[in-house]
Amino acid sequence: xxxxxxxxxxxxxxxxxxxxxxxxxxxxxxxxxxxxxxxxxxxxxxxxxxxxxxxxxxxxxxxxxxxxxxxxxxxxxxxxxxxxxxxxxxxxxxxxxxxxxxxxxxxxxxxxxxxxxxxxxxxxxxxxxxxxxxxxxxxxxxxxxxxxxxxxxxxxxxxxxxxxxxxxxxxxxxxxxxxxxxxxxxxxxxxxxxxxxxxxxxxxxxxxxxxxx
Numbered sequence: 001x002x003x004x005x006x007x008x009x010x011x012x013x014x015x016x017x018x019x020x021x022x023x024x025x026x027x028x029x030x031x032x033x034x035x036x037x038x039x040x041x042x043x044x045x046x047x048x049x050x051x052x053x054x055x056x057x058x059x060x061x062x063x064x065x066x067x068x069x070x071x072x073x074x075x076x077x078x079x080x081x082x083x084x085x086x087x088x089x090x091x092x093x094x095x096x097x098x099x100x101x102x103x104x105x106x107x108x109x110x111x112x113x114x115x116x117x118x119x120x121x122x123x124x125x126x127x128x129x130x131x132x133x134x135x136x137x138x139x140x141x142x143x144x145x146x147x148x149x150x151x152x153x154x155x156x157x158x159x160x161x162x163x164x165x166x167x168x169x170x171x172x173x174x175x176x177x178x179x180x181x182x183x184x185x186x187x188x189x190x191x192x193x194x195x196x197x198x199x200x201x202x203x204x205x206x207x208x209x210x211x212x213x
Contacts (some may be wrong), residue, residue, distance in 0.1 A: 003184065003211075004183070005207055006028055006059070006184065007019040007024045007206070008027075008187065009028060009030050009198070010047065011029075011037055011198065018143075020103040022203065022209060025055055026080075026186075027051050027058065027060050028059065030060045031061050031068065035086075041071055041075055048076045057080050058080045058104060058212075059080075061085070072099050075102060079102060080104050081096075081099050089120045089124035090124075092121075102126035105125040106131050107129065107131070125160060126162075128163070130148075130153065150164075150179040161183055162182065164180050169191075174209055
């Protein structure tokens, strides 16, 4: 099985180009002011235009309102919107209509009970994304470098393509793939030198680790 990678939280043309040149299948742009990876609509549009046709463009949102989603759809024209908040399956349909994009739903995981919601999302989303539940008090729903117990994913099958996220790095990507069988890996903080600052060498190393048999 060929595993594909998403480099999320990109914010500069230089690091975007590194991700594209080294084979990232998805690139993530964040629209969430509390995140150190947050981008303005102008910045997202420029990066999305640069990546278009080379990788799937994903805009990450957290409980975004209709006006913002409509602007993202009109200006950024992403392939996919990642819902990383408290969105419901019904909200996913509205997001699809407002943006013209497909939907990735991030689902926080800390134990086996967290998979109860998967069935509803398998019909509402195009992709699922399993991320570590953030620590209590965190203002960010993801991108905090937390890892969940990967053995919880072992042997699970889903009706939609799915990403593994949460604390992935170039050093642990191979182990994550071996334990979970994930078809898609999503990395953000694990390829940074500081919060929100992508490191080109770590991006390359991560993509190489994903490709390595």
